[in-house]
Amino acid sequence: MRHVLPRSQVQNFKIPKMEIMGSGHSICPGCGISLSLRYALKGLGRKTILVVPACCCSNADGSLLYTAANVPVFYAAYGTAAFAVSGIRAALDFQGKTDVQVVLWAADSNNRNFEFWTMNGADRREENFICVCCDDQAAIKARFPKSDFRGGLVEIMAARGISYAATASVAYPDDFIDKFHKAKRINGTRLIHIHLPCPPLWKISANLSIQMARLAVQTRLFPLYEVENGEKYTVNVIPDRGFPVEEFLRPQGRFQHLTNMQTEVIQKDVERNWKSLLNRAAE
């Protein structure tokens, strides 16, 4: 496995030992959301305000009196998270607190469906914030998974020319934390699309979750890459040999119905996407 980290800005960055996130979250065992928040805060630091719409991530902070994030969290009403972000950003800017990061932290289908259009609007306002999509692929439970593996979110936002768009996986903590640290140092609309496992939905046991998340990257289903200003593509993790997608699909209860032919279709799709990604990175 080869890691490519050609980033001059973060050369001297070491993962801090200090934990910002405390105990008390109410996330399911094996879910990647709590791990993501812990990693992300290591990269972002304490000067961060989280905005969370109603989704699985609402549990990442725990419940009243036992909150875990240790940074201010604002829970936004349905479909309004990016607007709350704008309000908070405006207030912080008015108060001269320009060094505080506002992070929209949303999970599952929420970000893709409910919040996506609000995020679009925020991008049009050239809002200065980091948008995080914790993608446990919950939106696809009833559908054929082909199209959802494409990481379309990063592509769409990159096409709009936002300053930074990247994918990250909980199975690659160094790359994960690095990306948050890098995003923090950039201005403008930034997007980080996190791939993370959901044991009850994927129908896997909780102890397999990191292994499955890693397989998603190794099978090239979920490539780790970043796009700067919509132009500069960098593939961050290049697996030495690509595992067949079957390795990722077979252990999961949710994919038991797939026929060999369907798996082949997915395999071809993955290869085509991977090739086109490498081409873009080579340009």
Place this chain on the structure above:
Amino acid sequence: MKKMLTEKEAVSWGAYRSRVQVIAASTPEDLIVEELATLCTEDKRGAKFVMVRSEQAALAVGVGASATGSRVFTVASAHSLVPMHELLYKASLSRLPVVVVDINRAMVPGGLTWTGQIDSLAHRDTGWFQFHCESSQEVMDTIIQAYRISEQVLLPGIVVLAASAASHAVKPVDIPNQKSVDRYLKPCRLINKLDVNDPHSFAVLDTPENCYESYYKMQKAMGKALQVAEKADDDYGKLFGRGYGLVEKYRCQGAETILVTYGTITGTVREVVDQQRARGKKVGLLKVRLFRPFPARLIRSALSKARKVAVIDGEVSPGSGGILHQEVTSSLFKVKPRLKAAVFGFVVGLSGDDIAPDIIQKVVDYTTKRQEPEEKVIWLGVKR
């Protein structure tokens, strides 16, 4: 400083003098925001304007900014206030001092631009205090008062003015100077806000017993808001020579029949009361300026000597009756000592239909000729 202003411009001046910091704006209230933007740009205060594509979004921006400790301003109108509904609860239960100006418009499928109070009255149970204004001057003064009340009791508030009937009319408005307003309205300082040095979670996952407690505290705060609003108005009167009261008694001295109403209808009713008095009829007017919290005690004492009360509603709750009528009736009869006045409930000029003096005259005639109302809701000037 006196200026000729439309009511919309008076709104801009009220917000400007209140030193609003974050302005969340969407399209239908363009004139107010444009004027406010001009004023704020000229003096380089650095107020932040966030332009969004819907009112739900505008209030979401407002709620976020208010939670961060800024003084927030936004505007809505009828079909644009309704999408804010969920956010209204969010603001009140989070105890955020947001002030929204609502340009009253009727709620009809055709998107009528005439006036009607239903848009704001429909939100009476959301935990926002509500002022209904009669004139441009009152609108501007009330906005400044609203910020003071809101930040003292930590409840959001709606300041209501009537579309078309008032919003586009040009009238002389006395604008208080900034120094005096600054003396009246101190900077917004919230203890609970989004602060990286003192991290807390807002509107977090909660238990029923805590939410129940929130409602109880909100009700208590509403009680406090009544006193705070009364004091805010008194102080304003002392400083600027203009007080309005939470309710206004107009020629109620010795009145046998008192007409109760709110908003811009008051202007016409005032005129009719004058005519009646000139003819020696004992008719008075009670204007309800604060609708939430409802000033029941003040209304009871104002109506204590009346033999007949005629409530003039510009709106109706279908299946029940006039909305102000319900409120007045319950504040008269549910608490001891019970008053024996006969209360007549009139519905007039719905959806912006003209409320001419002759309609109010009919109200007076109907009430004086009868001992008791013949029906619960008396519709006047309606095609049947």
